[in-house]
Amino acid sequence: MKKNWKELDIALVVKRGGTxxxxxxxxxxxxxxxxxxxxxKQCLICWLFCPDSSIEVKDGKMTGIDYEHCKGCGICxxxxxxxxxxxxxxxx
Amino acid sequence: MSNIVAKxxxxxxxxxxxxxxxxxxxxxxxxPATEIVQIFSSFVSDGKIDTIFVPTESEHSAISACIGAAAxxxxxxxxxxxxxxxxxxxxxxxxxxxxxxxxxxxxNRALSAPINIHCDHSDTMASRDAGWIQIFSxxxxxxxxxxxxxxxxxxxxxxxxxxxxxxxxxxxxxxRLEMFDDKDVQAFIGEHKTPYNILDTEKPITVxxxxxxxxxxxxxxxxxxxxxxxxxxxxEAYAEFNKKMKKNYSVxxxxxxxxxxxxxxxxxxxxxSARYICERLRxxxxxxxxxxxxxxRPFFDREMVAILENAKGIAVLDRxxxxxxxxxxxxxxxxxxxxxxxxxxxxxxxIYGLGGRDLTIxxxxxxxxxxxxxxxxxxxxxxxxxxxxxx
Numbered sequence: 001m002k003k004n005w006k007e008l009d010i011a012l013v014v015k016r017g018g019t020x021x022x023x024x025x026x027x028x029x030x031x032x033x034x035x036x037x038x039x040x041k042q043c044l045i046c047w048l049f050c051p052d053s054s055i056e057v058k059d060g061k062m063t064g065i066d067y068e069h070c071k072g073c074g075i076c077x078x079x080x081x082x083x084x085x086x087x088x089x090x091x092x
Numbered sequence: 093m094s095n096i097v098a099k100x101x102x103x104x105x106x107x108x109x110x111x112x113x114x115x116x117x118x119x120x121x122x123x124p125a126t127e128i129v130q131i132f133s134s135f136v137s138d139g140k141i142d143t144i145f146v147p148t149e150s151e152h153s154a155i156s157a158c159i160g161a162a163a164x165x166x167x168x169x170x171x172x173x174x175x176x177x178x179x180x181x182x183x184x185x186x187x188x189x190x191x192x193x194x195x196x197x198x199x200n201r202a203l204s205a206p207i208n209i210h211c212d213h214s215d216t217m218a219s220r221d222a223g224w225i226q227i228f229s230x231x232x233x234x235x236x237x238x239x240x241x242x243x244x245x246x247x248x249x250x251x252x253x254x255x256x257x258x259x260x261x262x263x264x265x266x267x268r269l270e271m272f273d274d275k276d277v278q279a280f281i282g283e284h285k286t287p288y289n290i291l292d293t294e295k296p297i298t299v300x301x302x303x304x305x306x307x308x309x310x311x312x313x314x315x316x317x318x319x320x321x322x323x324x325x326x327x328e329a330y331a332e333f334n335k336k337m338k339k340n341y342s343v344x345x346x347x348x349x350x351x352x353x354x355x356x357x358x359x360x361x362x363x364x365s366a367r368y369i370c371e372r373l374r375x376x377x378x379x380x381x382x383x384x385x386x387x388x389r390p391f392f393d394r395e396m397v398a399i400l401e402n403a404k405g406i407a408v409l410d411r412x413x414x415x416x417x418x419x420x421x422x423x424x425x426x427x428x429x430x431x432x433x434x435x436x437x438x439x440x441x442x443i444y445g446l447g448g449r450d451l452t453i454x455x456x457x458x459x460x461x462x463x464x465x466x467x468x469x470x471x472x473x474x475x476x477x478x479x480x481x482x483x
Binding site: 002003004005006008010011012013014015016017019 | 317
């Protein structure tokens with residue numbers, strides 16, 4: 001439930017850290033990156049370039065894309081030297 | 093204990109700032125307010141106070157630095173005028189929206205073009221919607237007292253406060269000033285209060301985050317309600333100041349208004365000239381009174397109407413024009429205040445003194461005669477009249 005005006009903190013101060021994660025910017029996406037694990041050589045250039053920390057990495061290896069936060073900018077697909085990421089039209 | 097000295101308006105405000113001893117003052121010089129921070133910076137370099145003085149490269153930066161310091165828990169002040177206040181305009185809204193306490197010592201001066209360094213209220217009036225408390229002063233004494241009062245008030249209600257004087261007329265004119273002891277000022281303003289602190293690493297916070305359709309309406313509504321509630325708190329602050337500092341101030345000063353048939357409403361230094369004429373006319377048996385709003389934001393509409401509603405005619409003096417064809421700022425506020433009121437006394441706006449044009453005793457005598465005749469034949473003349481101008 002969103003708070004009404006009487007319930008809000010003064011000046012709408014955000015009282016804890018790390019709240020950017022709660023903002024699901026994936027809603028903004030009009031095109032969607034699709035990762036092909038077979039072409040991927042795990043160079044992690046996509047992880048380096050992604051401006052929204054949306055390349056999921058586990059134990060030093062890329063495992064997928066965080067679609068809750070990926071805005072679909074396409075930088076990962078553009079930078080990938082192995083064409084392992086392809087931009088597709090977002091269907092919702 | 094008090095100390096009687098001779099000071100100009102700028103010196104008086106600099107002394108008030110010295111006695112407040114803020115943590116941070118960030119400022120940029122501009123005529124006719126330069127002296128305030130210039131004198132203050134000497135207090136700092138002479139070691140009389142321990143304020144961090146930040147000479148910035150512009151007023152935009154000065155008020156921005158004030159915001160940063162206030163958000164970090166510092167007691168902050170600055171001074172400016174005219175184009176300087178206009179350059180701060182964008183940031184004024186941010187200071188208020190972030191609900192940060194601070195005081196601007198503002199010296200009223202005309203806005204360009206054409207360029208002019210003398211007094212009118214265009215600059216302060218142009219920032220009336222920024223969410224600041226706006227206080228006008230009639231003389232160096234009021235400027236001094238209300239700067240001290242403003243600092244305490246700002247921290248009580250978490251709205252920034254602008255205390256203004258009239259350029260040159262007050263800022264550079266010397267008069268009798270009754271100063272408090274430093275320790276009494278410190279005792280009055282008390283411990284610094286802040287709404288939050290960005291440097292509290294135990295409780296990390298974000299200040300000034302983006303808020304779109306989901307919360308902006310709510311937070312602005314909250315701010316508007318808080319500003320409305322602040323009216324009572326401002327009255328209480330004046331009452332507390334009167335009690336502790338032995339003064340007799342009110343948010344709206346009524347002078348000979350109990351039985352007044354004709355009233356002059358004026359902000360700042362002109363109110364003194366109006367009182368002088370009022371006394372002269374009273375001696376001749378004419379029932380004239382003067383109303384001086386000290387606080388313009390928030391606007392004390394009900395208080396103003398209660399004082400003025402029984403008058404036969406109200407002459408409003410405006411030292412600023414809204415360029416809307418409907419008169420000046422004070423007139424428009426007062427017209428709105430009388431909407432839905434049962435009694436509707438005739439009211440005329442006199443726009444005067446732009447760019448420092450003198451308002452003489454004769455001008456005020458003439459406008460008292462004018463409001464009398466205007467009131468008797470209401471509807472036949474323009475509501476807005478430009479005076480102190482070559483026709």
